[in-house]
Amino acid sequence: MSATSYSGVLSQTKLLGSNLNCSTHRRFPTSCRLSEGSLDLEKSTSRVFLSSCSSTSDKRNGMLGRSHHCSTIEKRNPVGQTFCSLGVCTHSRVDVESNSHATEERVGVLLLNLGGPDTLDDVQPFLFNLFADPDIIRLPRLFRFLQKPLAKLISVFRAPKSKEGYASIGGGSPLRKITDEQADALKMALEAKNMPVNVYVGMRYWYPFTEEAIQQIKRDRITRLVVLPLYPQFSISTTGSSIRVMQNIFREDAYLSRLPVSIIKSWYQREGYIKSMADLIEKELTIFSKPEEVMIFFSAHGVPVSYVENAGDPYKDQMEECIYLIMQELKARGTFNEHTLAFQSRVGPVQWLKPYTDEVLVELGQKGVKSLLAVPVSFVSEHIETLEEIDMEYKELALESGIENWGRVPALGCTSSFIMDLADAVIEALPSATAMSTSRNTSEAVDQDPMRYVIKMFFGSILAFVLLLSPKMLVAFRNKLF
Ligand SMILES: C=CC1=C(C)c2cc3[nH]c(cc4nc(cc5[nH]c(cc1n2)c(C)c5CCC(=O)O)C(CCC(=O)O)=C4C)c(C)c3C=C
Ligand SMILES: [Fe+2]
Numbered sequence: 001m002s003a004t005s006y007s008g009v010l011s012q013t014k015l016l017g018s019n020l021n022c023s024t025h026r027r028f029p030t031s032c033r034l035s036e037g038s039l040d041l042e043k044s045t046s047r048v049f050l051s052s053c054s055s056t057s058d059k060r061n062g063m064l065g066r067s068h069h070c071s072t073i074e075k076r077n078p079v080g081q082t083f084c085s086l087g088v089c090t091h092s093r094v095d096v097e098s099n100s101h102a103t104e105e106r107v108g109v110l111l112l113n114l115g116g117p118d119t120l121d122d123v124q125p126f127l128f129n130l131f132a133d134p135d136i137i138r139l140p141r142l143f144r145f146l147q148k149p150l151a152k153l154i155s156v157f158r159a160p161k162s163k164e165g166y167a168s169i170g171g172g173s174p175l176r177k178i179t180d181e182q183a184d185a186l187k188m189a190l191e192a193k194n195m196p197v198n199v200y201v202g203m204r205y206w207y208p209f210t211e212e213a214i215q216q217i218k219r220d221r222i223t224r225l226v227v228l229p230l231y232p233q234f235s236i237s238t239t240g241s242s243i244r245v246m247q248n249i250f251r252e253d254a255y256l257s258r259l260p261v262s263i264i265k266s267w268y269q270r271e272g273y274i275k276s277m278a279d280l281i282e283k284e285l286t287i288f289s290k291p292e293e294v295m296i297f298f299s300a301h302g303v304p305v306s307y308v309e310n311a312g313d314p315y316k317d318q319m320e321e322c323i324y325l326i327m328q329e330l331k332a333r334g335t336f337n338e339h340t341l342a343f344q345s346r347v348g349p350v351q352w353l354k355p356y357t358d359e360v361l362v363e364l365g366q367k368g369v370k371s372l373l374a375v376p377v378s379f380v381s382e383h384i385e386t387l388e389e390i391d392m393e394y395k396e397l398a399l400e401s402g403i404e405n406w407g408r409v410p411a412l413g414c415t416s417s418f419i420m421d422l423a424d425a426v427i428e429a430l431p432s433a434t435a436m437s438t439s440r441n442t443s444e445a446v447d448q449d450p451m452r453y454v455i456k457m458f459f460g461s462i463l464a465f466v467l468l469l470s471p472k473m474l475v476a477f478r479n480k481l482f
Pocket of ligand 1: 114115116117127130135136137158161162173174175231235237238301302303304347378379382383384385
């Protein structure tokens with residue numbers, strides 16, 4: 001549920017039409033002229049004036065005192081002079097209510113993340129949730145009814161290996177704790193910028209689930225919501241999946257479907273993020289005896305190739321651009337190290353994005369690279385793939401392959417420059433919040449036709465039988481590819 005949920009009340013005095021051009025897209029339905037999180041002021045013809053007052057009492061921290069303050073954000077069209085200004089004023093509630101436009105505004109920020117098992121007993125059910133996600137195992141529509149049985153099978157097969165991994169990092173995932181800390185830090189950063197908000201944490205595959213966070217948002221009568229996935233780059237399998245869950249819930253609910261929402265789909269290109277990453281890399285390089293000789297080795301979580309080539313996942317492009325921007329920033333600071341990008345954590349019998357981290361490490365060792373700095377780049381908190389896969393498996397492989405000096409950049413976590421930048425991203429996204437699309441897509445309508453459903457099940461069963469007994473699947477299970 002909410003990591004940082006307090007009864008902050010924001011009274012908005014004015015909100016003049018945020019007339020952003022939003023279109024409905026089949027897979028990523030909310031595609032606003034929001035240029036991935038930052039308001040595209042040059043194109044925008046809207047003028048948004050948001051003056052907010054707060055009257056807060058923090059239940060969590062047991063604060064009894066109430067404070068009243070007011071923040072102003074102004075965004076104007078290209079002919080206007082003021083693009084973004086934050087001002088602070090103080091006035092009483094009566095003043096607010098005397099305004100004819102007065103409505104009570106409660107701003108929420110929903111942090112989306114993957115979630116991870118808290119204990120070893122959670123591992124198999126967590127894996128089940130993950131593999132039951134049609135954005136993780138993308139079965140053809142005809143096979144969709146197989147999703148859950150397949151998820152059960154794969155999760156049971158994979159659980160022992162995953163459990164070993166989680167056991168080696170302390171018996172569970174640190175994700176919940178770190179995400180809660182990030183939520184607290186973000187709330188404080190926003191308060192420091194005179195933007196009191198409730199921050200909620202919604203995990204995709206484990207507690208606190210996205211569904212719970214959304215229920216809490218509803219209970220708190222949030223009136224404007226910014227959705228901030230904690231993945232810098234967009235992938236269908238991560239941000240896309242969480243947004244799909246959100247949209248399904250929002251569509252069915254009268255209150256939520258009218259709630260103005262702004263989704264920050266990716267933010268890898270933000271200056272604050274790039275600079276924070278460059279800071280961490282620079283700092284870690286100084287630990288090596290010859291920093292200039294260190295190969296900067298970006299290791300990103302992979303996705304199956306089909307996501308990029310068939311489904312149009314922008315993940316690979318965004319990842320490459322992200323690395324380019326980080327390297328440009330380092331060059332601007334006088335750091336000219338060589339670098340490379342590889343993809344880790346592949347699962348199952350399909351082709352994943354290449355080159356693979358393990359193969360590149362061996363090649364680099366063979367080529368005579370002696371010093372290497374691993375940089376996890378697809379995620380902003382420590383998790384099993386940094387603490388176990390990189391710090392243990394890949395480090396061992398690198399040292400065996402001839403690399404002598406190994407280092408690893410920590411995940412950003414609660415690095416203050418990073419959190420401040422996320423806070424800015426939220427503030428910039430807020431004025432463009434619009435109600436989510438409520439239209440049902442046609443393929444879902446087909447699922448509601450009983451005759452079509454029976455036909456689909458009949459042919460699907462035959463195909464499923466063939467698929468499950470296909471040599472590829474049998475080999476995958478036998479070779480423990482899951
Ligand atoms: C940008 C980050 C991630 C992408 C893209 C991603 C895609 C993806 N992942 C799997 C399968 C698994 N992922 C697992 C854990 C896991 N994945 C991410 C991030 C991305 N996944 C994180 C942060 C974590 C760790 C959570 C934690 O508990 O610390 C797991 C479980 C662990 C294991 O058994 O290895 C699986 C399985 C697929 C199939 C996929 C794309 C289709
Ligand atoms: Fe993953």
